[in-house]
Amino acid sequence: MSDDDHKQKMQERQASQRAKVAELQDPDKGLVLVHTGAGKGKSSSAFGVVVRALGWKQKVGVIQFIKGKWKTGERQFFDRLGEVTWHTMGEGFTWDTQDKDRDIAAAQAAFAKGREMMESGDYDLIVMDEINIAMRYDYLSVADVIAGLNARDKRTGVILTGRDAKPELCEYADLVTEMTEVKHPFKAGIKAQRGVDF
């Protein structure tokens, strides 16, 4: 590459970076956040952000890609509150099932719903809970998920949770937070507790 070519390339890159910074400085732009890692707090911090958003009278949707069969505290709370649009597709998919086709269909249907909500412009915030697991097992392709995020209404923020987030998704996201368990010495001894864990 000649010096001139290099200079032009760098100028283009700088312009693209500046455009991205300008876009992010737009307070109305919805950000794409990924919560991943093996530690606790990926889903619960998403639900904490839901609470913040509701406090500001924002409109929030949640799609749960897993745990559909569980009775969770968050589900019961938001059902009772009646302010959040909540979708759990079928029973969701789980590691327990032996029917992979059914799981893929459930994940695809969940994402189709999420895509519709993202494009609608009706939402300030959409949480796709445990969607990273659906990508990890190839029930959803990361390319489809990124295409859906790209097609979203500009003002809609999206949080994607679950361990083992795909590198391509992390590259695309505005912010990636990793939750790391730094101390869990009695892991085998602590049972999952109502409230803290589900």
Place this chain on the structure above:
Amino acid sequence: MSDDDHKQKMQERQASQRAKVAELQDPDKGLVLVHTGAGKGKSSSAFGVVVRALGWKQKVGVIQFIKGKWKTGERQFFDRLGEVTWHTMGEGFTWDTQDKDRDIAAAQAAFAKGREMMESGDYDLIVMDEINIAMRYDYLSVADVIAGLNARDKRTGVILTGRDAKPELCEYADLVTEMTEVKHPFKAGIKAQRGVDF
């Protein structure tokens, strides 16, 4: 140390470990959780756990050690909901203030309230939001905080949030989660947003 002394010491240690495991296996025991690290999600995941707990009809208290002057989404939401006992001492302390004595008094008063709530036996869960910052600046001593945790009603779980958690507190806690920012390339460009950040 003689072989016999060593053996006895190891047996004592094993018994103590087993006692701790047995204690943690008690589903009614409230755990001590620390959320720390430089990434996002320390407070929001605590508020997500609050939501879970409320979903199970548990009783929850929150003490805010900072941000007292802020109008936050979570505060507005839980105020409106009216189900959470919420204390923000005075204006809380902030990095802005020049009056260190006033800040120390505010932090001490907040912890005195927290201690009273922990001992009351009335709560399933108490969140001490940003208390780690109060310890970091020596507005509270870690020894006093641990003494307060020790004196709590056995069934009360406590979450202590804030970056730079003291090592002694992490040692004492049942679970420590570190939130790490793995991607924030446009940090200078992204402004704090309603809903996502506060």
